[in-house]
Amino acid sequence: xxxxxxxxxxxxxxxxxxxxxxxxxxxxxxxxxxxxxxxxxxxxxxxxxxxxxxxxxxxxxxxxxxxxxxxxxxxxxxxxxxxxxxxxxxxxxxxxxxxxxxxxxxxxxxxxxxxxxxxxxxxxxxxxxxxxxxxxxxxxxxxxxxxxxxxxxxxxxxxxxxxxxxxxxxxxxxxxxxxxxxxxxxxxxxxxxxxxxxxxxxxxxxxxxxxxxxxxxxxxxxxxxxxxxxxxxxxxxxxxxxxxxxxxxxxxxxxxxxxxxxxxxxxxxxxxxxxxxxxxxxxxxxxxxxxxxxxxxxxxxxxxxxxxxxxxxxxxxxxxxxxxxxxxxxxxxxxxxxxxxxxxxxxxxxxxxxxxxxxxxxxxxxxxxxxxxxxxxxxxxxxxxxxxxxxxxxxxxxxxx
Amino acid sequence: xxxxxxxxxxxxxxxxxxxxxxxxxxxxxxxxxxxxxxxxxxxxxxxxxxxxxxxxxxxxxxxxxxxxxxxxxxxxxxxxxxxxxxxxxxxxxxxxxxxxxxxxxxxxxxxxxxxxxxxxxxxxxxxxxxxxxxxxxxxxxxxxxxxxxxxxxxxxxxxxxxxxxxxxxxxxxxxxxxxxxxxxxxxxxxxxxxxxxxxxxxxxxxxxxxxxxxxxxxxxxxxxxxxxxxxxxxxxxxxxxxxxxxxxxxxxxxxxxxxxxxxxxxxxxxxxxxxxxxxxxxxxxxxxxxxxxxxxxxxxxxxxxxxxxxxxxxxxxxxxxxxxxxxxxxxxxxxxxxxxxxxxxxxxxxxxxxxxxxxxxxxxxxxxxxxxxxxxxxxxxxxxxxxxxxxxxxxxxxxxx
Numbered sequence: 015x016x017x018x019x020x021x022x023x024x025x026x027x028x029x030x031x032x033x034x035x036x037x038x039x040x041x042x043x044x045x046x047x048x049x050x051x052x053x054x055x056x057x058x059x060x061x062x063x064x065x066x067x068x069x070x071x072x073x074x075x076x077x078x079x080x081x082x083x084x085x086x087x088x089x090x091x092x093x094x095x096x097x098x099x100x101x102x103x104x105x106x107x108x109x110x111x112x113x114x115x116x117x118x119x120x121x122x123x124x125x126x127x128x129x130x131x132x133x134x135x136x137x138x139x140x141x142x143x144x145x146x147x148x149x150x151x152x153x154x155x156x157x158x159x160x161x162x163x164x165x166x167x168x169x170x171x172x173x174x175x176x177x178x179x180x181x182x183x184x185x186x187x188x189x190x191x192x193x194x195x196x197x198x199x200x201x202x203x204x205x206x207x208x209x210x211x212x213x214x215x216x217x218x219x220x221x222x223x224x225x226x227x228x229x230x231x232x233x234x235x236x237x238x239x240x241x242x243x244x245x246x247x248x249x250x251x252x253x254x255x256x257x258x259x260x261x262x263x264x265x266x267x268x269x270x271x272x273x274x275x276x277x278x279x280x281x282x283x284x285x286x287x288x289x290x291x292x293x294x295x296x297x298x299x300x301x302x303x304x305x306x307x308x309x310x311x312x313x314x315x316x317x318x319x320x321x322x323x324x325x326x327x328x329x330x331x332x333x334x335x336x337x338x339x340x341x342x343x344x345x346x347x348x349x350x351x352x353x354x355x356x357x358x359x360x361x362x363x364x365x366x367x368x369x370x371x372x373x374x375x376x377x378x379x380x381x382x383x384x385x386x387x388x389x390x391x392x393x394x395x396x397x398x399x400x401x402x403x404x405x406x407x408x409x410x411x412x413x414x415x
Numbered sequence: 416x417x418x419x420x421x422x423x424x425x426x427x428x429x430x431x432x433x434x435x436x437x438x439x440x441x442x443x444x445x446x447x448x449x450x451x452x453x454x455x456x457x458x459x460x461x462x463x464x465x466x467x468x469x470x471x472x473x474x475x476x477x478x479x480x481x482x483x484x485x486x487x488x489x490x491x492x493x494x495x496x497x498x499x500x501x502x503x504x505x506x507x508x509x510x511x512x513x514x515x516x517x518x519x520x521x522x523x524x525x526x527x528x529x530x531x532x533x534x535x536x537x538x539x540x541x542x543x544x545x546x547x548x549x550x551x552x553x554x555x556x557x558x559x560x561x562x563x564x565x566x567x568x569x570x571x572x573x574x575x576x577x578x579x580x581x582x583x584x585x586x587x588x589x590x591x592x593x594x595x596x597x598x599x600x601x602x603x604x605x606x607x608x609x610x611x612x613x614x615x616x617x618x619x620x621x622x623x624x625x626x627x628x629x630x631x632x633x634x635x636x637x638x639x640x641x642x643x644x645x646x647x648x649x650x651x652x653x654x655x656x657x658x659x660x661x662x663x664x665x666x667x668x669x670x671x672x673x674x675x676x677x678x679x680x681x682x683x684x685x686x687x688x689x690x691x692x693x694x695x696x697x698x699x700x701x702x703x704x705x706x707x708x709x710x711x712x713x714x715x716x717x718x719x720x721x722x723x724x725x726x727x728x729x730x731x732x733x734x735x736x737x738x739x740x741x742x743x744x745x746x747x748x749x750x751x752x753x754x755x756x757x758x759x760x761x762x763x764x765x766x767x768x769x770x771x772x773x774x775x776x777x778x779x780x781x782x783x784x785x786x787x788x789x790x791x792x793x794x795x796x797x798x799x800x801x802x803x804x805x806x807x808x809x810x811x812x813x814x815x816x
Contacts, residue, residue: 029455300704315700391708
């Protein structure tokens with residue numbers, strides 16, 4: 015039996031919907047990967063009674079609870095007080111925490127406001143979790159059957175505290191048997207087409223399959239039980255990948271924790287080959303360039319109204335080819351040119367699709383890929399950028415004939 | 416006293432952190448604007464006992480509950496069954512719902528799978544909420560002190576059902592006295608600088624002020640009680656706006672529901688003036704273009720490596736000015752050119768800032784704006800794009816001398 019875990023968030027900005035609770039999603043992902051059974055998320059605002067009641071409930075119900083928010087210096091930051099009331103642990107002034115808070119301000123050459131003194135008050139018997147990035151220390155406490163860890167709501171501080179102070183404790187406190195998640199990332203093929211291709215494959219006992227689609231990418235998630243035999247895992251992963259061919263651009267493994275993305279893969283390949291790219295972003299309109307904010311290999315990216323659109327391109331792609339040749343002449347090793355093939359006027363229409371040609375000119379050959387884009391204009395733009403990068407990826411990986 | 420409202424989400428993908436619960440945030444915003452006191456969000460997965468227990472709790476605790484997810488055709492979609500068990504309302508086959516589901520498939524020339532029959536089973540005595548966008552009808556039911564509305568988890572279907580079926584009911588079922596939210600949107604100034612400028616202003620009794628910062632934008636939120644006198648509201652809003660000058664690019668009012676954004680404002684102004692813009696995106700690298708996917712007025716946007724960076728630009732901006740002149744010569748009415756002024760190598764370094772010059776050449780004059788960018792490279796890029804667009808906005812609104 016996996017230990018159960020709940021996520022608890024404090025903050026009016028979450029309860030009132032000013033921000034989505036991305037901390038809860040991030041912490042849940044970590045917990046699932048560690049081998050917890052995540053059972054519930056709860057968010058409440060700054061009413062002390064709500065907080066106290068909820069903490070008592072969770073202490074009876076879950077084995078572990080990861081909590082964010084409510085550790086700040088202002089009067090609506092009530093988490094420590096709520097813990098004190100819920101579990102009868104009076105607040106105690108922590109001199110080490112106070113010295114850290116003072117030091118935080120000293121290093122920034124600022125005077126510590128009196129209100130920050132409150133952040134050094136921790137429930138009696140709790141363990142302080144030092145926070146190198148902000149003024150609020152976290153703390154952990156065992157209450158009832160549940161081990162609680164309290165973190166600040168600022169995402170960067172929360173992630174820091176989780177990685178540095180909580181993660182090491184979780185693996186010693188709990189007997190965790192994490193499932194293993196293999197994620198196949200695909201581009202250029204839709205979710206239903208993938209399901210159709212995978213239909214003949216029988217799922218082994220105990221293995222689960224799931225799909226997750228976003229703009230320009232569909233992920234296939236294979237969940238294997240803890241200690242599933244390595245050879246069987248590899249054989250089944252290969253069987254899933256085979257019918258998808260070069261649509262699969264990455265296979266991630268939760269055991270390594272590495273998360274691949276298309277731009278990162280191209281970054282590495284372009285670096286190895288020492289190639290430089292020029293792009294005419296007729297359809298993606300700058301989106302390709304903006305996806306690569308620090309890429310040395312991107313020599314230029316440009317959008318010009320009225321270029322490479324519509325009729326001229328349907329006439330044998332001569333315009334596109336000559337535009338690509340111009341880009342190579344400007345000093346690039348490879349050139350990508352996008353062109354509308356039909357229904358350019360549908361680009362801004364949510365329910366209508368638009369045809370696109372993506373032309374890649376390289377030192378050894380030229381390639382043309384054709385797609386249809388759909389969804390709102392921002393999605394079409396992003397699809398065009400990612401599909402163009404993917405043509406380049408397949409060239410670099412030797413997948414283009 | 417405002418009626419209390421809770422948000423309840425069903426779905427393993429939320430509890431396991433595969434997606435952030437943006438439905439909960441959106442529904443909370445709507446509820447707050449309508450005049451509810453939102454007290455809690457809860458998300459649970461597909462365990463029937465959890466669902467039943469939670470529904471019973473909420474029925475005792477809240478006046479209204481907006482629920483999403485769990486209405487699909489698969490066995491882990493348990494919401495209707497959980498309502499039936501929690502409140503003793505056996506599931507009844509709804510022939511109208513069934514006809515709608517069949518019709519959904521007929522219109523798409525597909526055969527209805529048997530599993531979808533389940534979606535026509537609704538708790539006895541509940542009111543069906545017709546869903547024009549998907550197969551799952553929603554339903555509403557009164558249980559204990561709480562009026563529950565159940566919607567699909569697909570965001571587009573959820574929003575449709577909320578707007579068409581739930582919103583009209585809420586305003587008749589509940590005595591709502593909504594606060595009025597005035598949002599001043601600023602660009603080119605940080606949150607602490609704003610707070611410093613606003614420090615001398617006294618907040619009137621009953622009015623609350625809040626801040627929300629995102630990349631390139633800081634919002635000032637003024638919350639006025641229901642029926643706050645119009646003249647006093649306007650006077651206070653003006654007092655807040657005055658010291659911020661042309662940093663304020665929009666003032667939104669929850670009474671109208673309109674939500675302004677910088678690109679939309681520029682869209683309208685460029686349309687009125689019939690001007691066309693060319694941009695050299697040295698720093699934003701395509702991000703400006705990608706923010707304007709359907710703008711007719713964007714004649715071109717381009718990024719070239721090595722152009723308008725570093726030393727040449729510090730020498731009196733001659734390079735930047737001549738590049739802008741080239742863009743005008745290419746057929747644009749206005750040209751924006753970005754150049755690094757110093758520390759170009761810091762662009763990719765998260766903790767370091769980079770200087771940027773933004774040069775605008777227009778039919779009547781030329782303008783230079785200088786900023787420092789900070790944060791990760793993607794943020795610097797986005798700031799550069801938004802600040803460039805803002806120079807154009809201020810020119811179009813006559814704010815540039």
